[in-house]
Amino acid sequence: MASDPTIVERLARQTPRVHVSIGAVCNNNCIFCMEEDRDGRYVNNSAMTAERVRWILEQNRGAEEVCFTSGEPTTRPELPDLVAQARALGYGRISIMTNGRRLSSLPYAAGLAKAGMNRFYVSIHGHTKKLHEGLTRTPESFEQTVKGLGSVAKLKRFGVELHTSTVVTDRNLPHLLDIYRFLRGLGVDQVVFNVMQANGRADTYFEQIFPRYSEIAAAFARFCQEVQDGGEERPMAFLVDIPLCATEAIPDFNRGYVESYHHFDLATQALLPETHRPERVQEGKGSGLLLVLREDLDRAEREKRAECASCRYDGACSGVWSNYLKRYGWDELVPVPALQPAPSRG
């Protein structure tokens, strides 16, 4: 039997994805939200009219996945129509990043699935009301999100996939196993534990909520072991957006990564260096938009140090958030020696 691809191989095999930022507003108020500038987001995402979204969809035909995201996409009434357009244009994977509250209406969730939505990434940050709503700071959000998960679980027999995203903070880090069991019990296919981007509110409240990478990695490794001890050989849980040098103790299968994607922002809102702008300006019906790559944010907000060049993961690593390094420094992040080639038979 062929062995599973390693994290480095998985990273190398990524295929293009396009994100469409359509949620001008959000109905949650998460303490770690990286979109801290809500006015700026409103301006940018309000400008993503149905015509512009259609242009984006047409320009990116052939992408492996289109994901409706930013703000809370379900606040856009046209969402089912946009999904239907994506399907008509031939997108095979049509997804959404959502807090899932609107999905608590089964007819609404079914409407999205019928239009063509076939993967849901639902954000849920705890297995209890107290834990989740302490982070979302929104009354009733726990009940509605859990009910939303229930709706999507009912749609799985129509080919819909249900993934969750739990942003790891000081508060929920001690409860990874409880959260995992809770979510799997609700029918979730993949439970993703997302380490915070140290930007936006996560930077503002860094001291109160941001655990060290070494603590997160150790807790996640213990969690994997506990799940395996419980009889589940391969936990369907993945730790994402943490430097690979910090996660050597985690089973390779459970090491996730931030997908490679690109999106389009208003030229007036995009955080892009002037030097990159000329080549990213869009024309025609995309006039006024700039192409933004995930790597742009990495280049602007992450760092590497000289020692990283000796690390086994250097080529696959995007670096460490500068805002993280300002607080915790490099001490816990030690380059991993390169693999020694297997000795040849003489």
Add this chain to the structure above:
Amino acid sequence: MIDPGTTLAPDRVEVRLEEAAFPRDAVYGAAYTFIDRCYVRLDRAGDGHLAIVLRAKIPGKMNGEALAAEVRDEVFAQAFRLRLAEDGRELTAAIVAGAFGAGGSGEPAEPSIDDLLAGPDDAFSAGSDPLGIAQSWEEKYAKKAAKGEQGP
């Protein structure tokens, strides 16, 4: 006139019935309806016959002849109900299956995606938002938001 199949005695009535004429369940059902007023016994009464024997719970209060007629009426009524139930069995099954969405296998059928699109009423249809979930956080909690950004 007393039915030849009936035996009357003080505080006691015995009604004999041909087994071939009435289903056993009809006889049981009919006898059961008297247990609040009488002590009831079912017994064989010679070849091909059953007997329903009723004995008064309160001595001196039993009208034996009327009670015997009531027993016979009840046996006919029970037999008729059983026949109706049997004749309507398929129809009943079809109605129940329809109500619960049952398929031909007898297992409850899964709803189609179109079934799921329809909520219990208009308030729960796909496009509606009766709880205002799609409202922005600022719009819904404007008073708190006006006081400034919350701390952790």
